[in-house]
Structures are given as C-alpha cells and as structure tokens.
Amino acid sequence: MPRHRAGFAGLAVVAAVATWLLLAGPDRVLGIDAGNAGVFLLMAVGWGSLYAISRIPDGGLGETMSPGEWRAWLGLAFTLVIAAYSLVHAPVFQGPPLWHNPDANRVGRNVVMLLVAWMILARVLDARWRRGVRQDERDREIEARGAGAARLALVVILVGYAVLLSFSPTERLDWAVPPLIGHLLIVALVVSCAFEYLVIGFGYWRDRR
Secondary structure (H helix, E strand, C coil), rough: CCHHHHHHHHHHHHHHHHHHHCCCCCEEEEEEEEHHHHHHHHHHHHHHHHHHHHHHCCCCCCCCCCCHHHHHHHHHHHHHHHHHHHCCHHHHHHHCCHHHHHHHHHHHHHHHHHHHHHHHHHHHHHHHHHHCCCCCCHHHHHHHHHHHHHHHHHHHHEEEEECCCCCCCCCHHHCHHHHHHHHHHHHCCCHHHHHHHHHHHHHHHHHHH
C-alpha cells in the first residue's frame, strides 16, 4: 500500500474514533471530557489531512483530485460532524439560560472550536493551493453552483423553522426556548455549508467521470 494511502487510512480511523466520542461516547475517557477529546482528535485529523495531502506526488495535490475537490470533501466531512454533534446534543439547550447551564456551555464551546478549526484549515488550504494552482472557469462555475445550493438550503431550513413555529399550537412549543432556537439557527448555517461542499464535491467528481 502506498505510504500516503496508509496515512489516510490511519486518519480515517482516528476520525471515526473522534466522531464516536462526539456523538455516542461516554461522558469522560481516562478522566478527560469525551467531547473535548473528540474535538481535539478531529482537529488533529484536519491538520493531519493537510500534511498528508502535501506529501502526495504531483505537486502535493494528488493525481486525480483537484484542490477544489479536496477542499470540498474535507469541508463536507467537517460540517457533517459539526451538524450531527449539534443535533445530538441540542436537548441540553432546553435547560436554564446559558450562564446557568454548564452542559450547554460545553456543547457550544465545542461547536465553536470545531467551526474555528475548520475556518483556519480552509484558509490555510486556500492560501497554499492558490499560490500554485489557478482557478479556471470550471472552478468558478462549480463554486457558484455550490453557493447557490447553500443559499437554497438555508432558505428552505429557515422557512421550515418559521412554518413550524407559526403553525404549531402554543402548548406544543414548550421546547422552543430562546437558547435552543439560537442553537438551531447555527445548525442551519452549518447544514447550508454542508450542502455547498456536497454540490461542489459532486461537481468535480462528475467532471472526472
């Protein structure tokens, strides 16, 4: 097995462990908060992926996949994990206000750390690749389709929220406390980004077929 493939296989295993810790793991592992451990491992996977990609032959960009496609699939993985983690732990935001809710503070902190980690990694990817690779009309067209998909997904989700809150009986909206609504709005943004990366990734994949 080529060395870079073995490296990606190892990163996939670490990513699976990180996802398990974030979504279904115990509260603590070896005395460490499982959520914090999962966030750290996922950040390590992101930076490890960047290093592994840089070691692939053909200028560090891989033999078949373009820089834009690498970024799209990495972004999709990050945003899906963030969205899943946010939804699994959304019930903690139904408790008291955030300043009296340590569980909600912990979940919110982990979500912010994951988002910041991905934004930094994405900027590093862009800065590194755009020095050596120029975008052409195909790249701009695929990115435009991705941005359009993100806007459409965000509109659909927000309209769904509005319809749900407007037409549900008041007695069935006990769950819709302000902290949870704010959290769900963040989830909507993350999901819209996931749709953008999905459309971009499939756009590049279809062009390679």
